[in-house]
Amino acid sequence: MKMENSIYKDYLKLKKTKVFDNDEDIIKALAKKYKVAESIVQGDINITSSTNIFNFENDSKKIVKFQPVLRDELSLMYKYLEKLDRSDVDLQNLESETLSILEKINVKDEVSEFCIKGLVIGDIQSGKTSSMISLILGAFDIGYETVIVLSGLIEDLRNQTGFRINESIGIDPNDVETLISMSDYGIVNQTLDKDVNIGSLIAYKMNETKKTYWIIKKTANKLKVINEIYNGYNEDVKNSLKNNKESTIAKKMNSKILLIDDEADLASQDNSPSKTEEVSKTNQLVIELLKQFKKVALISYTATPFANLLTNKNRTHMDETLFPDSFISLLSPGVSYTGFEKYKELDSEVNNVKFLDEEKLFDYKKNNNYEISNDTDFKTIVKIFLTSVAIFKYQEIRENVKIENFKTMLVNIDIKNISQELLKKEFSNIITSIVTSLNRFKELYKNDLEELLKKDYKYLYDEYANICHEEFWYLYKQAALNCQVEVINKNSKSKNSDRLFDENSLETNKDKILIVIGGYKLSRGLTIPGLFTTVFYRNTNNFDTAMQMCRWFGYRDNYINYTTLYTTQTAWDNFCEMFETYEDFKRDVQVQGRDGLTAEEFIIKISASESLLPTSRNKMKGAEKLYDKWSKTGRNQIYNYQMESKILQENIESLKKLTLKLKFEKTNQNYVARKILYKYVKEFLDDFNFEEKSKEKIENHKIYFEQSNREWDVVIKNIGKSIYGSLALNEDVSVNLSSKDFKWIQLNNKEVAHIKTVLTTDIENYNFNKIGKINNTKSRLLEITNPVLFITINKFRINENSESNAIEEPVVAIAFYNPDEKEIAINSKSIYLNTTTGAFIDKEEDN
Structure with a gap:
């Protein structure tokens, strides 16, 4: 096909x-x-x-057009933001980033069909849920009637996400009054008491008179259920059309739908073997859910976007893919966020990263024999955890720090459930032996701990030395006596494991001291409160899997000086490489975004490693491993244009004024003015009406142009036939218009036209000396020694097959070339490049 x-x-x-x-x-x-x-x-x-x-000649309703987001409409979103206990900077960032996403999904009501797919990237444990909640509430404010959240694969994470969203909206499942008031307000949580199930279909339908949201696990079974429900809803739509009467369900299905994929690199992405023709089952089911709706925005959230962006765009299901071709947004971590960079800084200052014996850990794991209760290293780990808790509790009592209701140690060294149960037993034995030592050999134990702190934990010893020791030892013993050891996994014997971190489970005036042991459940999504001590040893070679295990990241500034990470030297070295690659990738996304490229046009490249992969091979089918031939081509194109008639006319007048100042000759059809003083170029750029972000880009480049003081060429593109009309700029310069396909995008709450490219090989090769023979090679570098201003005059069309949707006024588009920016190198380091996406310079138009 x-x-x-x-x-x-x-x-x-x-x-x-x-x-x-x-x-x-x-x-x-x-x-x-x-x-x-x-x-x-x-x-x-x-x-x-x-x-x-x-x-598409008569299908103008399918053209996606946007409308401004009016802040006065955002009552739910701002009510939520006002309740957050954040710094002013953090709140401003959350507000502006949410508004930016809302602008990209605020489609005009008259548009009958649309599918927007965006990706939101936030650092691990940095507050993506706050962004997601803010977006959900903002979406309700701007007219979205349904929100479906696909929330990971485990019930704990679904419950945690559901609790936070319910709390933000004002729903308390245990408070009848809030349930009544929110029902009156017009918002209903369809999955308040349990995950989606077909047995509740009647109740679901009754609620569809109101705005609804669903929070469901992203398992195949639950996706089948939600698809079955919406299959039924769509049958209702068909019956409504037959009866010529819009039912409640039909009305809801014709409204805007927001689909949020939390932890979007997990399960959603195609991970089928390369040789199979079909995409993986969960990928199919998410796409089928997306295709249920006529008006839908899919916003994917993740901290590790490698699978999302290295997927093969050409492997589709129902002619659809989950690749985020509409936009990519980066979230700003909060000012008090502790991520990898801060941990590296802290480690250099206070040495709070300790290395374990990897060979010994490997033997424990290989033999499934975790008899660690007599292992000096593990006994030390527990002692340091109790020391941190006791010192921090001492400071809490004096109100020197904020109260942390949970004080936690995490152990993630084996994914096998049986091993985790063995570890629970061993850590419980260590706690028991510590209590015994405190009762029988307190002075000896005290001296040993002081020596240990003085030798290897100076950051804790300095605090210990300056507090009342008698009170410290009382608090230390209380911490040991009250410490619970729990396993968190799907087969956990503890009936209350799902509620371990529930504030409501706390006894009055009593905090909870926990050693939690687990694998998968502790490796992604779940936030561990009060995490003082982490023991981590997992031998994965995938960036995304390993990075997601960094549960010690987050907002821990209240107790960051009391935290200790125990891992292996190999794991730490791998983390350094992974996160440096991740930061490089984010910078690359920012640069391409500033240049005006859409997500579909981004060049997706990620540094490769000899021993590590960005994600599993089955998820990165769009990637090829190449040597990193990077180049600064010197090309700079303006992709976004304001389309108001007055602005378009003013830009034409600016161009006409420029042509009267310069002497143009006709070369290979194009009009060329050579060796022009920069002042004429500057006058034109100053007079031209640029879209706001494009204006910033131009202003930054003008600084370098002024410093170089070089002569310019100015090239105005002209094609052979007046297929799209012509325009006389002066008596000597008459130009046949080119044609450019564009789409509407939202920038700074304004609708602007976006084109994929200004430059084509025929205008780039204006110096080619063989008339009628254009060099069509898609060269990444131009062989030009002086700066060039490229100008094209275009008929903008909404898509390549639609004359009826063309903009009447000619549009002046700008690009320029600066040889001082041209640079090329071949690194010995290799990269993974997604070869199924990205923008390139086009060949010339038919003349």
């Missing part, structure tokens, strides 16, 4: 050019291009035209 679509699209293009006398000539040209028989071309045109796949 893909070749059929391409042939038919090219057929429509050539037909509109009016260059060919008849269809027979077009068919011959296409047969030659695709290297197939003319009968095949004719057959494909007949089949595809009958299905009307690409004929």
Whole structure:
């Protein structure tokens, strides 16, 4: 079907050019291009035209247009922000980042169909849930009627996410009054008491008169259930159409739907073997859910986006993929966030990263024999945890620090449930032996601990030395006596394991001291409060898996000087490499975003490692491993344009004024003015009406232009035929308009037109000396020694097959080339490059 679509699209293009006398000539040209028989071309045109796949002439309602986000509308979102206990900077960032996402999904009501797919990247444990809640409430404010949150794979995470969203909206499952008031307000949690199930279908339908939200696990079983429910809803829509009467369900299905994929690199992405034709089951089910809706925005959240961005865009289900081709947004971590950089800094200052014997840990794991109760290293770990708790409790009593209701130690060294149960027993024995020592050999124990702190834990010893020792030892013993050892896994014997970190489970005036042991459940998504001590040893080679295990990241500034991480030297070295790669990737995304590229046009590249992979191989089918040939091409293109008629006319007038100041000659059809003083270029750029972000980009470059004091060439593109109209700039310069496809995007709460490229090889090769023979090589570097201002005058069209949706006024588009920015190198380091996405310079148009 893909070749059929391409042939038919090219057929429509050539037909509109009016260059060919008849269809027979077009068919011959296409047969030659695709290297197939003319009968095949004719057959494909007949089949595809009958299905009307690409004929959008009368389908203007499907053009996605946006409307501004009015802050006065955002009552729910701002009510939530006002309740947050955050710094002013953090609140401003959360507000602006949420508004930016809302702008990208605030589609005008008259648009009958749309599918927006965006990716939101936030650092591990940095507050993505706050962004997600703010977005949900903002979406309700701007007219979205349904929100579906796909919340990980475990019930603990679903409960945690559900609790936070319920709390933000004002729903307390244990408070009847809040349930009544929120029902009156018009928002209902469809999964308040349990995950989605078909047995509650009647109740679900009754609630659809109100705005609803669902929080469901991203398992195949639950996705099948939610799809079954919406299959039924769509049958209701069909029946409504037959009866010519819109039912409640039909009305809801015709409204805007927000689908949020939390932990979006997990399960959602295609991880099927490369040789199979079908994508993986969960990927299929998420796509099928997406396709249930006519008006839908899918916003994916993750801290590790490698699977999302290295997927093969050409592997589809129902002609759809989850690749975030609409936008990529980066969240700012809070000012008090402790991530990898801060941990490296802390480690250099206070040495709070301690290395364990990897060979010994490997033997424990290999033999499944965790008899660690007599292991000096593990006894030391527990002693340091209790020391941190006792010192911190001492400071809590004096109100020198904020109270932490949970004081936790995490142990993640084996994924096997049986091993975790063994570890629970051993850590319990260590606690018991410590209590015994405190009762029988207090002075000896005290001296040993003081020596240990003085030798290896100076950051704790300095505090210990300056507090009342008698009170410290009382608090230390109380911590040991009250310490619980728990296992968190799907087979956990503890009935209350799901409520370990529930504030409501706390006894009055009593904090909870915990050693929690686990694997998978402690490796992703779940926030561990009051995490003072971490023991980590897992031998994964995938960036995303390992990075997600960093549960010690987060907002821990209240007790950061009391934290200790125990891991191996190998694991720490790997973390350093992974997070440096991650930071490089984020900087690259920021640069491409500032340059005006959409997510679909981003060049996705991630540094490779000899022993590590960004994600599992099955998830990165779009990636090729290449040597990192990087280049600064010197090209700079302006992709975004304001489309108000007055602005377009003013830009034409600015161009006309420029042509009157310069002497142009016609070279290879284009108009070229050579060796021009920069002052003329500057006057034009100063006079030109740029979109706000493009203006910033131009202003930054003008600083370098002024310093270089070089002569410029100015090139105005002209094509051979006046297919799209022509424009006289002065008596000597008359230009045939080019054609540019564009789409509407939202920037700074304004709708602007976005094009994929300004430059084509014919205008770039304006110096090529063989008339009529253009060099079509997609060169990454131009062989030009002086700066160049490229100008094209265009007819903007909403898509390549639609004349009826063209903008009437000509649009002046700008690009420039600066040889001082040109640079190329080949590093010995390799990268993973997604070769199924990204923007390139186009070949010339048909003349």
